[in-house]
Amino acid sequence: MDFDEILAKCGNSNRYQYLLLALYSVLMFVTAMHNFSQNVIGFVPDHWCYHEQLEGISFAQIKAIYNQFEKPSCTRLATIDLITGNATISPDRCDRWIYNYDFGFRSMNTELNWVCDDAYKAPVGQSLFFVGSMCGTLIFGFLGDKIGRIKSLILANFCGFVGDFATIFADNLTTFSITRFISGLAVDANSYLMFILVLEYVSPKLRNTGLNMSMGIFYSLGMICSSWIAVWVGHWRKYLLCSSIPLLLTILFYFLVQESAQWLITRNDLDGAVQRLQHVAQFNKQRISESDWDAFRSYCEKSKQLKQQDDKFTDLLKTPHLRGIFIQMIIVFMSMTVCYNIMSRNVEGLGISAFIMFSLTALTLPPSGILQAKIQDRFGRKGSSISSMLLTGVFTAASGIALSLSQHPSVTLLVTLNIIARFGISVCFGSTLLFSTELVPTSVRSRGLSLAHVAGAAFSLLSPYIMHLGTYYRAAPSIILCLIFFACAYVCLLLPETANRKLPLTVKEGEHFGEEERMFDFLRSTKTKATVDAQQEADTRQKLMS
Numbered sequence: 001m002d003f004d005e006i007l008a009k010c011g012n013s014n015r016y017q018y019l020l021l022a023l024y025s026v027l028m029f030v031t032a033m034h035n036f037s038q039n040v041i042g043f044v045p046d047h048w049c050y051h052e053q054l055e056g057i058s059f060a061q062i063k064a065i066y067n068q069f070e071k072p073s074c075t076r077l078a079t080i081d082l083i084t085g086n087a088t089i090s091p092d093r094c095d096r097w098i099y100n101y102d103f104g105f106r107s108m109n110t111e112l113n114w115v116c117d118d119a120y121k122a123p124v125g126q127s128l129f130f131v132g133s134m135c136g137t138l139i140f141g142f143l144g145d146k147i148g149r150i151k152s153l154i155l156a157n158f159c160g161f162v163g164d165f166a167t168i169f170a171d172n173l174t175t176f177s178i179t180r181f182i183s184g185l186a187v188d189a190n191s192y193l194m195f196i197l198v199l200e201y202v203s204p205k206l207r208n209t210g211l212n213m214s215m216g217i218f219y220s221l222g223m224i225c226s227s228w229i230a231v232w233v234g235h236w237r238k239y240l241l242c243s244s245i246p247l248l249l250t251i252l253f254y255f256l257v258q259e260s261a262q263w264l265i266t267r268n269d270l271d272g273a274v275q276r277l278q279h280v281a282q283f284n285k286q287r288i289s290e291s292d293w294d295a296f297r298s299y300c301e302k303s304k305q306l307k308q309q310d311d312k313f314t315d316l317l318k319t320p321h322l323r324g325i326f327i328q329m330i331i332v333f334m335s336m337t338v339c340y341n342i343m344s345r346n347v348e349g350l351g352i353s354a355f356i357m358f359s360l361t362a363l364t365l366p367p368s369g370i371l372q373a374k375i376q377d378r379f380g381r382k383g384s385s386i387s388s389m390l391l392t393g394v395f396t397a398a399s400g401i402a403l404s405l406s407q408h409p410s411v412t413l414l415v416t417l418n419i420i421a422r423f424g425i426s427v428c429f430g431s432t433l434l435f436s437t438e439l440v441p442t443s444v445r446s447r448g449l450s451l452a453h454v455a456g457a458a459f460s461l462l463s464p465y466i467m468h469l470g471t472y473y474r475a476a477p478s479i480i481l482c483l484i485f486f487a488c489a490y491v492c493l494l495l496p497e498t499a500n501r502k503l504p505l506t507v508k509e510g511e512h513f514g515e516e517e518r519m520f521d522f523l524r525s526t527k528t529k530a531t532v533d534a535q536q537e538a539d540t541r542q543k544l545m546s
Helices: 003-010 015-035 037-041 059-066 121-146 149-167 173-184 189-201 204-233 236-256 261-266 270-283 290-302 313-317 320-344 354-362 365-404 411-439 442-471 476-493 507-512 529-545
Strands: 046-049 077-080 087-089 097-100
Touching (some): 003 261, 003 270, 003 290, 015 149, 015 189, 015 204, 015 236, 015 270, 037 121, 037 173, 037 204, 046 059, 059 077, 121 149, 121 173, 121 189, 121 442, 149 173, 149 189, 149 236, 189 236, 189 261, 189 411, 204 236, 204 365, 261 270, 261 442, 270 290, 313 442, 320 411, 320 476, 320 507, 354 411, 365 411, 365 476, 411 442
Antiparallel strands (some): 046 097, 077 087
């Protein structure tokens, strides 16, 4: 009796699994507020250089006066004729600004006057945030395979709390950069470790539907709430206080969530794995006979899992077939990450409030999660990834070309295209995340995924440069993204299908996973889940008899 069979007897779609999904949903809500705090505190409203003659007049009049100059936000005026609207430029630098606060929210950039010549300071802090993400993903990925998923998850979120809370007291570039680096340590690690735990304890069908729905609905709610909590409190320091404290809720996970039983098996702790599975069975009110536990122990011992599971990450790199799968997975993951960062964080400069645009794009997550779950159930992980990438690529290129044909596109057109693009990349990124997680063997899953997330964060450093190409040709970023989508779709063709299949526990099993599968076999697959489960049961009986 292998792990999947004993888990089915304990319950793999029961009360405990729904508890895991509920906790994952709470985590998605909290981490959404943390991950996008960098964007919210850095929103820059319309602003103009202060002049005493401009006091008491409307923002529309101020905008009309400054729009006649090349750099309206950073031009200091010497004299102003309010009747004719004419003005002369002062040779002095601007050192005070008039801000048209968006819904009255005072961002970090406005309070510290990080605009115009000092506008570079906020991106420096943001860069350190992503550098922290790269370091934290590696550190907590390593710890996830060494000390366990739960402890690493709690430590990651505690770093996020410390970083956000300390940022409240930042008043210069140095302290801001240090605190954002600490905050960035939690990004990705604060959620994907829980993602791994849920994946390892639930059935494939619930895994697909439950994870996609939890991520889509509650991550969306977290993004929307982050915008309007910021508007409600009205100040970036108060907002960081509201977004940091909920991260401490993950401490409760230590008492509510069982450590990964599969991970304990790979650490040669069969007794610990059985103990966790017994807790799951008890929570699900399932009775497991001693003969079933003995059969599970016997299976582990006969297959020599306890001796073979102490895999090192370097072992993965020594296996030709699994190494190729892992490299291809890394390529797809980091490419989708850079596309996601470009397309999901672009909420300013569209002629609409950044808070409203942020909320509108967040509303695409629930339907994208539902669509992703449906197409993954129908076409599998591989088919859903390829189809979503191809369709999103085509639309992205078409929208970029359409924008390039108009010098002054309407706000409605810009917002509509941005929302549809956000919907497409959400489906692509969600499919890639689940597909990638299932491809990596359990024994090195945390470290493998941490490396994928680090590669994605590193590749995302190209995002500003890709977007900057739009200043030369407006369709250039969209065309580049389209080519990335098409290239990733081709690489996905080379990967094996994982839907309704027994996932590899060890590097050795991973080396043989999908070994004989050809590029387009997923198109001819007509096996139902019941057929697959029956085949797996027959294979297990044959192994136990041999």
